[in-house]
Amino acid sequence: MLSIIQRKTVRPLLILSRYAHNQYLITKENNGTREIILNHEKTKNSLSLDMMNQLINAINLNKGDTALRAIVLSANGNVFSAGHNLKELQMSSGIEQHKLVFSTATELMKSIIQSPVPVIAKVNGFATAAGCQLVATCDIIVCSETSKFSTPGANFGIFCSTPGIAVGRSVPKSRAMYMLLTGEPISAREAYESGLVTRVVSADKLDDEVNSIIEQIKRKSRSVITLGKEFFYEQIDLSVLEAYKLGEETMVRNINSDDGQEGIKSFVEKREASWSHK
Secondary structure, three states, rough: OOOEEEOOOOOOOOOEEEEEEEOEEEEEOOOOOEEEEEOOOHHHEEEEEHHHHHHHHHHHOOOOOOOOEEEEEOOOOEEHHHEEOOHHHHHHHHHHHHHHHHHHHHHHHHHOOOOOHHHHHEEOOEOOOOOHHHHHOOOEEEEOOOOEEEHHHHHHOOOHHHHHHHOOOOOOOHHHHHHHHOOOEEEEEEEEHOOOOEEOHHHHHHHHHHHHHHHHHHHOOHHHHHHHHHHHHOEEEEEHHHHHHHHHHHHHHHHHOHHHHHHHHHHHOOOOOOOOOO
């Protein structure tokens, strides 16, 4: 449960400053931005079942609240996430436990894709295996110059099949296969050049860069951003002709929405838009 530590009374829809903490996550919410910080350094922020369930809950919390405009995933320590907790994947755990681990991981990735607001990964460290999958699934990824990314499962006899889904949809085939087949990490610069990450900055500029992106997002209508994000993920696996058909329908729906019309009017009248976010 998020505890309220500060309430601004001027605009009640906007914004509560909140802070929550448990053994896996620290969650901060302020001025429309929710930052979810992985905080289990003793396991290198591994994606155990408990960690994944906590992440799912934190991402989905009050997601219909129009005051929420962006979610940031970050981590404490020099490892963003080392991936699945291999202790949960031993034979003694049983096959049903193994199925639960991977179905929960899929649910976590779906929660990011289906979030109505952009989910931004803020990476300052090593993201490996399912940790790399988590990063690659986010809408926007900003990392420090010293960050690295890898899918080294084959080194331990477990090919990174599910991490490869996210990585393979983010980078060219040859780069994805290099990562999956060799297990070797790629640098922040290589990740940027491959399209895995959006921005690379020095560690001391990481917060500023993420905040700058969020401020750009906040200037838009939340409902329009939600519609656009939904369309992007729906069309990406369609054929070009099917995508255009869906795009036509989406554009018409967008234009005939309250904020679609407000955007057109504000442009014509040369004024700032006043979004309803509905």
